[in-house]
Amino acid sequence: MGRSWKFGDDIDTDAIIPGRFLTIYDPKELASHAFEGTRDEFSKEAKSGDVIIAGRNFGCGSSREHAPLALKGAGIGFVIAKSFARIFYRNAINTGVLPIVCEHTDKIPDGSEVSVNLPEAFIEADGKRYPLQPIPEFMMKIVEAGGLVEYAKMRGNT
Amino acid sequence: MGQTIAEKIFSAHCKKECRAGDVVMAPVDGAMIHDITGPLAINVMKEMGGGKVFDPKKIIMLFDHQIPADSISAAENHVMMRKFAQEQGIHNYDIKEGVCHQVVPEKGRVKPGDIIVGSDSHTCAYGALGAFSTGIGSTDMAYVMKFGELYFRIPDTIRIDANGKFQNRVGPKDLILTMAGDIGADGATYRALEFCGRAFRDMDIPGRMTCANMAIEMGAKAGIVPPDKKTRDYLKGRCDYTPFDLESDGDAVFFEERSYDVAEISPKIAVPHNVDNVVDVSEVAGKHIDQVFIGSCTNGRYEDFVEAAEVLGDRKFSDDVRVIMVPASRDEYMKVLKAGLIEKFVDAGALFEAPCCGPCMGGAFGLLAPGEISLSTSNRNFRGRQGSTASFVYLSSPSTAAASAISGVITDPREV
Numbered sequence: 215m216g217r218s219w220k221f222g223d224d225i226d227t228d229a230i231i232p233g234r235f236l237t238i239y240d241p242k243e244l245a246s247h248a249f250e251g252t253r254d255e256f257s258k259e260a261k262s263g264d265v266i267i268a269g270r271n272f273g274c275g276s277s278r279e280h281a282p283l284a285l286k287g288a289g290i291g292f293v294i295a296k297s298f299a300r301i302f303y304r305n306a307i308n309t310g311v312l313p314i315v316c317e318h319t320d321k322i323p324d325g326s327e328v329s330v331n332l333p334e335a336f337i338e339a340d341g342k343r344y345p346l347q348p349i350p351e352f353m354m355k356i357v358e359a360g361g362l363v364e365y366a367k368m369r370g371n372t
Numbered sequence: 373m374g375q376t377i378a379e380k381i382f383s384a385h386c387k388k389e390c391r392a393g394d395v396v397m398a399p400v401d402g403a404m405i406h407d408i409t410g411p412l413a414i415n416v417m418k419e420m421g422g423g424k425v426f427d428p429k430k431i432i433m434l435f436d437h438q439i440p441a442d443s444i445s446a447a448e449n450h451v452m453m454r455k456f457a458q459e460q461g462i463h464n465y466d467i468k469e470g471v472c473h474q475v476v477p478e479k480g481r482v483k484p485g486d487i488i489v490g491s492d493s494h495t496c497a498y499g500a501l502g503a504f505s506t507g508i509g510s511t512d513m514a515y516v517m518k519f520g521e522l523y524f525r526i527p528d529t530i531r532i533d534a535n536g537k538f539q540n541r542v543g544p545k546d547l548i549l550t551m552a553g554d555i556g557a558d559g560a561t562y563r564a565l566e567f568c569g570r571a572f573r574d575m576d577i578p579g580r581m582t583c584a585n586m587a588i589e590m591g592a593k594a595g596i597v598p599p600d601k602k603t604r605d606y607l608k609g610r611c612d613y614t615p616f617d618l619e620s621d622g623d624a625v626f627f628e629e630r631s632y633d634v635a636e637i638s639p640k641i642a643v644p645h646n647v648d649n650v651v652d653v654s655e656v657a658g659k660h661i662d663q664v665f666i667g668s669c670t671n672g673r674y675e676d677f678v679e680a681a682e683v684l685g686d687r688k689f690s691d692d693v694r695v696i697m698v699p700a701s702r703d704e705y706m707k708v709l710k711a712g713l714i715e716k717f718v719d720a721g722a723l724f725e726a727p728c729c730g731p732c733m734g735g736a737f738g739l740l741a742p743g744e745i746s747l748s749t750s751n752r753n754f755r756g757r758q759g760s761t762a763s764f765v766y767l768s769s770p771s772t773a774a775a776s777a778i779s780g781v782i783t784d785p786r787e788v
Contacts, residue, residue: 224557224646228754232761233735236408237438237445238413251761271558274591275754276733277493279412279509300562300593301493305509352395352523362511366420366518 216263216289218339219256220324223269227302228272229279238280241287248284262289263328265337269295272313273302282306292330294319294337294346307353308362315347362371374621376529378564381504381618385487388391392625399414399521400430401503402481404490406472407435409737411449413491414456425460426520432481432490433457434465436472436655437729442736448517470727473497473585473669477577478703480611481612484599484618489516494669494751496587500580502599502618506565512550525566527593530555531620534571536635540569541785544579545671545749545769547571547632548586549640553650554630561591563627566620569608571634572597577606578673585670586751589647591692616726639784641747642767645755648759653736653772653784661766663694663746665758668732671749671770672700674707680774681713682787688720690780696724696738698730722777734758740765747782748771 235247252303266272266285272295273281282305285293293306294316306313314330314337322328322339327351336348349357359365375383375391382390386399405413412434417425432441433453441447450467457464469475473494482488484502489495491513498505508522516522534547565587572580580597587595597603598619607613620626639653666672666680677699689695699705699716705727706745708714714724731738732750740746740759746766748758753765771785778788 226752226754228752228757229761230733232756233733234739236735237443237449250755271591273563274557275493275752277409277491277495277507277509279409279511297558297561298589299558301507301509304512308509310513311679352525362515363416363419366515369519 215327215329216261216265218265218267218322218324218326219260220322221266221268224271224274225268226275227273227278227281228275231268231278231284235279236280241283242282245287248288257288260288260290265328266290266293266352267319268293270297271318272298274299277301279305279309282309282311286311289331307356310361312357314349316344318344373625374622374623376564376626377566377598378504378527378529378594378622379617381485381487382524382526384485388688389525392526392574394526396524397521398487398524398528399487399488400516402430402432402488403513404432404472404476404492404495405513406437406492407439407446407449407453408437409491409513410453412510413513413517413549414453416511419780420514420518423518424515425462428461430520431517432476433462434469434472434475435467435625436470437733439467439738440656446556455566468702470704471669471672471729474672474700474704476479477501478610478701480607483607483611483613485616489513489522493588494585496592496595497581497585497669498697499584499587499594499596499602500577502596504594504596504731506593525562527562529564529566530560530628530630531566531568531626533569533629533631534567534634535569536571536633538634538637541771542576542637542639543769543771544582546637546640547634549631549642549650549767552586552642552648555590557589557646557648558591560587563592565590565592565595567595567597573600576604576675577613578675582670583703589751602656610715612639639769639772641772641782642753644753644764644766647751647753647767653768653782656782657784659782660745661693661776661780661782662744663696663738663740664773665731665738665746665748665750666770666773667695667698667700667730668750669700670751672698672704674704676749676770677713680769683774683788684716684720684778687778689722689777692780693777695777696725696731697722698725699727701727731758747776
């Protein structure tokens with residue numbers, strides 16, 4: 215159980231983590247600059263179990279993996295949006311922040327109490343349930359392995 | 373049923389017939405890392421078990437975003453990458469050559485039909501030479517460096533058919549901004565763009581690079597120009613390349629087809645804070661600007677500086693505007709230097725810097741204070757991109773940037 219952090223359309227990676235912090239690689243330290251200048255309360259108040267709720271094209275822009283890492287460092291396990299930018303989507307899966315498509319994000323207000331039920335593919339917000347799109351099969355293999363690093367370890371040096 | 377260029381490139385690499393929508397593991401011909409995303413990729417590769425990279429000759433390493441080192445942490449990242457290059461036998465261009473998306477083609481590290489990945493979103497730029505090239509994150513890059521291959525979902529293709537001749541002082545940047553405005557910031561997500569038609573056949577390689585570079589600004593995975601004689605001429609002396617035909621079949625299936633008459637395009641500008649907020653320059657003409665940046669992987673080539681110099685003529689830049697010029701590579705720098713343009717620009721009041729990403733990413737130098745306005749020939753105008761989140765970035769062609777730098781306000785380049 216956590217709170218929802220509501221964002222609009224086209225949230226870019228410069229907003230998630232500005233360019234001047236890209237020499238940092240530690241998720242916790244990155245998290246302390248997440249949404250700096252655009253939503254300053256996020257880095258102070260976000261905690262484990264919170265969920266980002268967004269509109270279209272979340273994570274557009276740069277390929278910086280610092281963006282999902284900053285969210286991970288802030289305790290965000292899921293980003294639920296109407297759609298995602300391609301590179302962010304892969305980066306999020308690879309770093310263990312699950313991006314899930316949901317058409318109903320408009321109906322979920324900021325600050326609502328949310329929980330994600332992955333096996334049954336729904337999000338509950340303030341007592342109401344909204345269906346989530348299933349994660350594509352080929353991506354699920356990586357998720358099930360625990361991310362691309364673990365997937366690569368399974369593959370070894372073959 | 374015929375195939376698109378993207379389907380043909382993947383079919384050749386996977387040695388089977390590939391179609392849009394297929395998910396394939398494909399070998400890559402090159403993988404580029406730079407100083408921002410490279411350290412993370414190297415660390416993740418170590419987490420994956422380390423060992424040797426799949427082929428040191430196929431890894432392209434250079435530093436361009438924070439050079440010369442602008443902080444101690446940037447310097448430490450450079451040291452760490454140099455050490456990795458040495459251990460692995462990777463040629464490292466270090467801080468000496470310039471911006472990745474100019475250096476990779478310039479050094480002959482890409483050719484038509486290649487699959488190239490880079491841990492930078494504008495890696496789609498190499499589509500200008502008929503390659504399928506795309507940006508990936510650092511973890512994907514770690515996987516590529518170790519195994520030499522990666523999962524791809526083969527994209528659908530949007531075919532752009534551009535014909536006609538540009539008006540004077542209107543060019544490739546105005547065309548790609550027009551497309552970004554029409555298609556939107558996510559209109560081509562998970563798709564490839566094919567840039568076809570007379571306007572692209574007439575366009576030189578630098579112009580094609582400007583267009584392919586910005587495919588990502590519509591969400592596209594790649595932006596590909598069919599290779600031709602101009603491509604062959606560019607590659608001559610840069611790499612071994614046996615020309616072959618690479619274009620979509622007549623009966624290939626496209627997700628969408630769009631056509632443009634470039635003669636109808638007027639100078640365009642992307643207004644804050646999204647790249648698809650595109651209007652005619654005339655709509656915002658007269659707006660005060662504090663800084664002009666001419667450079668970046670989008671418009672930092674010799675031809676872009678020639679364009680700016682032609683607009684400048686014998687005039688000076690406005691005293692009210694800071695003009696920062698940064699060529700995209702050492703080769704481009706030398707061409708601008710030998711043509712006598714640096715003297716001309718510096719005399720007119722500009723700062724002419726050594727090749728690097730410069731103010732584009734708001735990391736190294738040339739940052740904006742709250743309330744300041746920049747006009748830039750780069751590719752992104754997101755809130756806070758070039759400094760304060762209370763600053764504003766506009767995007768335009770080098771001609772519009774030069775015209776505006778002369779008058780101190782946003783200016784249609786046809787009117788100076």
